[in-house]
Amino acid sequence: MSDSPSGEDKLIARFFGPIATDPGALGLTDDAAFIKPPPGTEMVLKTDAIVSGIHFFPEDPADAVAQKALRVNLSDLAAKGAKPLGFLVSLALPKEIDEAWLSAFASGLREDAATYKCPLFGGDTVRSPGPIMVSVATFGSVPEGRMVRRAGAKAGDHVFVTGTIGDAALGLKLRQGASWPLDEKQREHLLSRYLLPRPRNALTQAVLDYASASMDVSDGLAGDLAKLCRVSKVAAGIEVARVPLSDAAQAAIAHDAALIEPALTGGDDFEILCTVSPANIDRFRVAAMMARTAIADIGVIGEGEGAVFRGADGQPMTFTRASFSHF
Amino acid sequence: MSDSPSGEDKLIARFFGPIATDPGALGLTDDAAFIKPPPGTEMVLKTDAIVSGIHFFPEDPADAVAQKALRVNLSDLAAKGAKPLGFLVSLALPKEIDEAWLSAFASGLREDAATYKCPLFGGDTVRSPGPIMVSVATFGSVPEGRMVRRAGAKAGDHVFVTGTIGDAALGLKLRQGASWPLDEKQREHLLSRYLLPRPRNALTQAVLDYASASMDVSDGLAGDLAKLCRVSKVAAGIEVARVPLSDAAQAAIAHDAALIEPALTGGDDFEILCTVSPANIDRFRVAAMMARTAIADIGVIGEGEGAVFRGADGQPMTFTRASFSHF
Numbered sequence: 001m002s003d004s005p006s007g008e009d010k011l012i013a014r015f016f017g018p019i020a021t022d023p024g025a026l027g028l029t030d031d032a033a034f035i036k037p038p039p040g041t042e043m044v045l046k047t048d049a050i051v052s053g054i055h056f057f058p059e060d061p062a063d064a065v066a067q068k069a070l071r072v073n074l075s076d077l078a079a080k081g082a083k084p085l086g087f088l089v090s091l092a093l094p095k096e097i098d099e100a101w102l103s104a105f106a107s108g109l110r111e112d113a114a115t116y117k118c119p120l121f122g123g124d125t126v127r128s129p130g131p132i133m134v135s136v137a138t139f140g141s142v143p144e145g146r147m148v149r150r151a152g153a154k155a156g157d158h159v160f161v162t163g164t165i166g167d168a169a170l171g172l173k174l175r176q177g178a179s180w181p182l183d184e185k186q187r188e189h190l191l192s193r194y195l196l197p198r199p200r201n202a203l204t205q206a207v208l209d210y211a212s213a214s215m216d217v218s219d220g221l222a223g224d225l226a227k228l229c230r231v232s233k234v235a236a237g238i239e240v241a242r243v244p245l246s247d248a249a250q251a252a253i254a255h256d257a258a259l260i261e262p263a264l265t266g267g268d269d270f271e272i273l274c275t276v277s278p279a280n281i282d283r284f285r286v287a288a289m290m291a292r293t294a295i296a297d298i299g300v301i302g303e304g305e306g307a308v309f310r311g312a313d314g315q316p317m318t319f320t321r322a323s324f325s326h327f
Numbered sequence: 328m329s330d331s332p333s334g335e336d337k338l339i340a341r342f343f344g345p346i347a348t349d350p351g352a353l354g355l356t357d358d359a360a361f362i363k364p365p366p367g368t369e370m371v372l373k374t375d376a377i378v379s380g381i382h383f384f385p386e387d388p389a390d391a392v393a394q395k396a397l398r399v400n401l402s403d404l405a406a407k408g409a410k411p412l413g414f415l416v417s418l419a420l421p422k423e424i425d426e427a428w429l430s431a432f433a434s435g436l437r438e439d440a441a442t443y444k445c446p447l448f449g450g451d452t453v454r455s456p457g458p459i460m461v462s463v464a465t466f467g468s469v470p471e472g473r474m475v476r477r478a479g480a481k482a483g484d485h486v487f488v489t490g491t492i493g494d495a496a497l498g499l500k501l502r503q504g505a506s507w508p509l510d511e512k513q514r515e516h517l518l519s520r521y522l523l524p525r526p527r528n529a530l531t532q533a534v535l536d537y538a539s540a541s542m543d544v545s546d547g548l549a550g551d552l553a554k555l556c557r558v559s560k561v562a563a564g565i566e567v568a569r570v571p572l573s574d575a576a577q578a579a580i581a582h583d584a585a586l587i588e589p590a591l592t593g594g595d596d597f598e599i600l601c602t603v604s605p606a607n608i609d610r611f612r613v614a615a616m617m618a619r620t621a622i623a624d625i626g627v628i629g630e631g632e633g634a635v636f637r638g639a640d641g642q643p644m645t646f647t648r649a650s651f652s653h654f
Binding site for chain 1 (some may be wrong): 369381419460466554615
């Protein structure tokens with residue numbers, strides 16, 4: 001009988017083999033891979049999936065789809081203070097997908113695997129009668145016992161977020177047909193933030209060293225902060241005026257003030273939300289500066305329950321829906 | 328604003344929390360989990376996905392779907408000589424899925440997590456406009472540097488398989504409407520072997536101790552053996568008469584001799600295929616007996632290329648298609 005590789009094996013070897021740069025991945029020629037976490041560390045594990053028509057548009061470029069799938073996971077590692085070690089990917093593909101799509105997908109993945117030093121350790125490619133789905137499982141390393149949790153925020157801690165909030169949610173509205181008086185650069189900014197997360201892995205060490213609690217913002221700032229407060233058993237008071245907004249988001253909100261709500265509750269920011277004790281704030285600021293990552297102090301943690309967002313008028317805002325859920 | 332958990336969080340806490348029994352899973356209340364492999368070991372990593380309409384039938388019971396998704400991964404760990412440490416799961420669900428389905432799915436998963444000592448470390452549940460897809464990433468442990476590879480078979484080694492071959496492929500044909508003169512028990516046997524793999528994790532230690540090369544049979548014995556030979560750079564000669572067949576498979580083949588081909592080339596066996604050097608064969612046999620796992624010596628490894636299956640007439644068989652691929 002023939003000993004030539006099957007279609008799937010050939011496809012994997014050709015497109016994904018070059019991303020499997022770690023010796024433990026055995027060039028994807030085996031059923032499994034092996035890895036030994038560095039001495040004194042433990043492994044942080046995370047899985048997140050994206051589905052066409054839900055988390056991205058069917059017409060999005062394949063390289064961006066691959067990068068989104070990996071980056072939503074890398075964002076979690078960053079928020080946990082974990083350095084990427086590698087990832088596994090499961091790819092469900094409809095029949096229409098051609099080699100050009102796969103080639104672009106693999107090249108997006110390869111680029112990010114190099115950028116984030118996160119090589120591929122294995123994958124599974126299956127046929128699906130439905131939409132494209134990409135499920136990634138990432139693993140990273142933290143010094144033993146040091147993974148930064150959602151629980152851990154204490155009364156008196158300050159609340160920080162990286163980058164800017166709300167861009168992706170507004171970008172999604174643009175994709176869905178919203179029309180606001182934005183210039184081309186502003187429009188591109190919001191669209192690109194929806195298309196492609198920019199996880200804050202540069203801030204990993206600062207989070208590990210100084211955050212009392214941390215998570216990434218994937219389901220909207222308001223809802224994710226509420227989750228952090230719930231498991232930390234604290235309350236948070238946020239000054240909306242201090243929430244960092246891009247020039248583009250500001251322009252959209254200046255046109256329609258109601259857009260502050262999707263900015264604060266919409267999903268897909270992939271920024272880090274963390275709390276820092278007063279004693280560590282200065283060091284955290286310096287570390288963030290060294291990591292060239294913008295951070296903003298948006299409020300404080302107190303005793304109690306829930307997260308309150310105070311508008312410019314000093315009054316608590318109420319949101320139609322607290323948290324964005326793709327589900 | 329409200330601090331009540333979102334729909335997805337509630338659903339995860341209720342259905343999947345009880346399966347996350349390891350302290351590192353933090354009861355699924357965090358974004359990620361952590362794990363420290365036992366001293367002197369390294370981690371083995373694997374991901375495999377199953378899709379409704381491709382790898383299982385939409386009407387299959389939810390608990391069996393969950394167990395199939397986990398077991399196809401556990402089967403790889405067993406073949407690599409790795410003990411399960413835990414798993415991550417991504418679940419894409421169409422809107423029609425109700426709580427009863429999810430509850431049954433979780434209960435199947437919980438049962439297997441306990442049976443195989445493989446707790447849940449995290450998951451992602453996403454809405455899909457397409458079919459149910461379950462992607463599992465498993466991790467196990469082997470003594471450092473000892474993962475059993477596909478490469479490693481040497482001329483003179485004997486080729487072993489566990490259990491029986493071809494049942495699942497014939498079970499799938501029954502599901503697709505094939506009609507053979509089988510009694511009810513035979514029919515049930517083939518159907519159940521397709522519905523629910525029985526991975527050979529009991530044989531893990533014996534494989535680790537004695538196999539020179541190993542993989543699980545998921546894409547058909549003929550094709551998978553060809554893969555093992557290719558990376559080991561050897562040839563294999565198999566006596567078809569020695570390939571273990573269940574009473575049910577024998578009855579089907581007695582009725583239609585052509586069914587030997589799907590039995591040898593069909594997928595979903597989830598048996599272990601391994602090679603053992605002559606010096607280790609007796610010890611391997613004893614270890615398998617102690618592990619209460621049936622093994623059969625089906626042929627030998629030689630110099631050269633490819634896998635040859637010799638029929639009862641002593642002539643090499645030729646197969647229409649060498650290997651089963653869901654892709």
